[in-house]
Amino acid sequence: MHATAAVVFAQLITKNVDHGVHAFYVPIRDPQGERDEQGRLPFLPGVGGEDDGQKGGLNGVDNGRLHFDHVRVPRTDLLARYGSVDADGTYSSPIDSPGRRFFTMLGSLVQGRVSLDGAAVTASKLGLAIAVRYANERRQFTGASATEEVVLMDYGTHKRRLIVPVAETYAAHFAHERLLDLFHSVFSGDEDTPEQREDLETTAAALKATSTRFALDVLQETREACGGAGFLTENRITSLRADMDVYATFEGDNTVLLQLVAKRLLADYGKQFKGITPGQMARVVVERAGDMALHRTPLKRAAQALSDAGDPRRAAGHLRDAETQRALLTDRVETMVADVAQALRPAQKADPETAADLFNAHQVELVEAARAHAELLRWEAFTQALATIEDEGTREVLTTARDLYGLSLVERHLAWYLLNGRLSSQRARTVTSYLDRLIDRLRPHAQDLVDAWGYGPEHLRAKIASGAEKERQDEARAYYRRLRASGDEPLSEKSLRKAEKAAKRSSLATRH
Numbered sequence: 172m173h174a175t176a177a178v179v180f181a182q183l184i185t186k187n188v189d190h191g192v193h194a195f196y197v198p199i200r201d202p203q204g205e206r207d208e209q210g211r212l213p214f215l216p217g218v219g220g221e222d223d224g225q226k227g228g229l230n231g232v233d234n235g236r237l238h239f240d241h242v243r244v245p246r247t248d249l250l251a252r253y254g255s256v257d258a259d260g261t262y263s264s265p266i267d268s269p270g271r272r273f274f275t276m277l278g279s280l281v282q283g284r285v286s287l288d289g290a291a292v293t294a295s296k297l298g299l300a301i302a303v304r305y306a307n308e309r310r311q312f313t314g315a316s317a318t319e320e321v322v323l324m325d326y327g328t329h330k331r332r333l334i335v336p337v338a339e340t341y342a343a344h345f346a347h348e349r350l351l352d353l354f355h356s357v358f359s360g361d362e363d364t365p366e367q368r369e370d371l372e373t374t375a376a377a378l379k380a381t382s383t384r385f386a387l388d389v390l391q392e393t394r395e396a397c398g399g400a401g402f403l404t405e406n407r408i409t410s411l412r413a414d415m416d417v418y419a420t421f422e423g424d425n426t427v428l429l430q431l432v433a434k435r436l437l438a439d440y441g442k443q444f445k446g447i448t449p450g451q452m453a454r455v456v457v458e459r460a461g462d463m464a465l466h467r468t469p470l471k472r473a474a475q476a477l478s479d480a481g482d483p484r485r486a487a488g489h490l491r492d493a494e495t496q497r498a499l500l501t502d503r504v505e506t507m508v509a510d511v512a513q514a515l516r517p518a519q520k521a522d523p524e525t526a527a528d529l530f531n532a533h534q535v536e537l538v539e540a541a542r543a544h545a546e547l548l549r550w551e552a553f554t555q556a557l558a559t560i561e562d563e564g565t566r567e568v569l570t571t572a573r574d575l576y577g578l579s580l581v582e583r584h585l586a587w588y589l590l591n592g593r594l595s596s597q598r599a600r601t602v603t604s605y606l607d608r609l610i611d612r613l614r615p616h617a618q619d620l621v622d623a624w625g626y627g628p629e630h631l632r633a634k635i636a637s638g639a640e641k642e643r644q645d646e647a648r649a650y651y652r653r654l655r656a657s658g659d660e661p662l663s664e665k666s667l668r669k670a671e672k673a674a675k676r677s678s679l680a681t682r683h
């Protein structure tokens with residue numbers, strides 16, 4: 172609609188050699204031209220384009236397509252940081268390797284992924300802040316009391332569906348903070364090394380892929396947790412979800428990004444073995460075989476079951492230990508990567524087609540390993556942050572939230588832990604009940620945990636999170652209280668029938 176120039180990424184071909192994608196500054200509209208009835212300036216010759224029209228969300232951002240037909244730009248309008256062309260058409264670049272140049276060029280796009288991770292964490296926080304506030308105020312159905320209705324947040328299902336994601340959002344928040352540190356170290360030039368850039372690429376891909384998906388799940392869950400009110404546009408969650416939808420796709424599709432992460436994990440795994448002697452390699456193979464034997468036979472499970480025997484509290488206490496959680500999460504990533512690496516070994520010597528088929532056959536496990544790596548990154552960031560919290564009470568509550576996040580991952584992947592002999596069935600059985608205890612422990616802090624994110628009504632912009640629901644509930648309760656006190660409260664048909672039956676029974680008894 173409005174752009175007069177664009178940065179166009181296109182192949183740079185000179186002297187009949189394709190040097191790959193480069194960025195060009197290209198004027199696209201004539202700023203002096205006559206605007207059409209919609210206020211648009213005319214395209215320059217050879218340039219065309221159209222709007223993408225209505226989208227599934229994010230309609231506040233314009234998207235469209237441009238096309239070019241023999242458009243000429245001056246040689247000097249090549250954005251030449253990573254490559255330039257002399258007047259005679261000779262290409263030069265400060266980065267010699269075409270592969271590394273391509274990835275360096277793409278590397279500047281990492282800023283988008285870093286921002287998306289932050290936006291996804293924020294969207295999760297907003298959805299949860301709205302839903303928790305509403306759940307603490309809305310009353311629905313009577314429980315033990317005949318007159319007092321229960322607040323939603325006290326229902327078992329509600330506690331779990333909101334408090335577990337609150338804990339995970341804290342993990343995502345701290346992981347994002349670490350990502351920003353890494354981003355700053357590279358882009359400020361403090362530590363702009365190829366290794367640091369590679370770490371930034373991998374971490375941004377891992378976190379963006381997991382946090383955007385998580386936000387979508389959270390927004391759906393919080394929408395449902397607010398019932399019909401959650402479906403009203405005035406309560407914000409549906410719009411947030413619609414806008415968040417494309418985050419799973421743009422700046423890199425999540426599945427594709429996770430493959431990038433997995434490839435890095437595989438490369439790092441391979442590096443461990445670089446330069447080691449055949450003797451050392453043999454030892455690694457034997458140790459790995461031993462490790463597999465240990466985990467895959469009931470040996471280790473039996474030992475664990477023995478030490479847990481008869482004492483579920485001990486089993487639960489063990490799971491609360493940070494080192495146990497770290498060991499369980501790390502072991503899962505390492506084992507998954509090692510398993511895939513082992514399975515892919517024949518690809519090294521195979522023809523390209525067989526190698527590609529083999530890789531493809533293990534794509535699902537690869538992506539799963541990358542996801543497990545992202546989960547571990549978040550857990551580590553959360554744990555690292557705990558050490559910086561000075562207030563004892565806050566640290567205690569957040570440690571419980573960290574445990575809840577760690578154990579929710581173990582519960583999510585319980586089948587893997589059982590199948591791979593990492594948890595005894597006895598210990599596995601304690602995971603869910605211990606998780607429920609942690610949820611109950613956090614229940615009184617649920618409102619504080621979401622308030623701590625610092626969003627006021629001006630940020631939440633949701634009627635149900637403005638105190639309106641509490642006012643409505645208080646008014647209704649006061650009305651019924653007054654009615655009961657006045658003695659004018661109508662009887663329910665059910666209690667009337669009960670009274671009639673009782674009267675009939677007593678008159679029969681007197682007659683006999």
Ligand SMILES: Cc1cc2nc3c(=O)[nH]c(=O)nc-3n(C[C@H](O)[C@H](O)[C@H](O)COP(=O)(O)OP(=O)(O)OC[C@H]3O[C@@H](n4cnc5c(N)ncnc54)[C@H](O)[C@@H]3O)c2cc1C
Binds near residue numbers: 226417421422423426
């Ligand atoms: C609203 C919006 C705004 C955008 N803005 C910009 C922008 O400003 N600049 C820009 O350059 N781009 C932009 N994009 C493009 C965006 O980056 C791409 O849509 C995105 O990277 C996905 O690529 P694709 O659409 O070609 O999907 P595809 O690559 O066709 O993917 C389709 C599906 O196939 C799967 N898939 C693809 N390849 C593989 C594989 N190798 N293995 C397994 N599965 C695979 C994916 O997981 C996905 O589910 C935007 C897109 C949208 C929707």
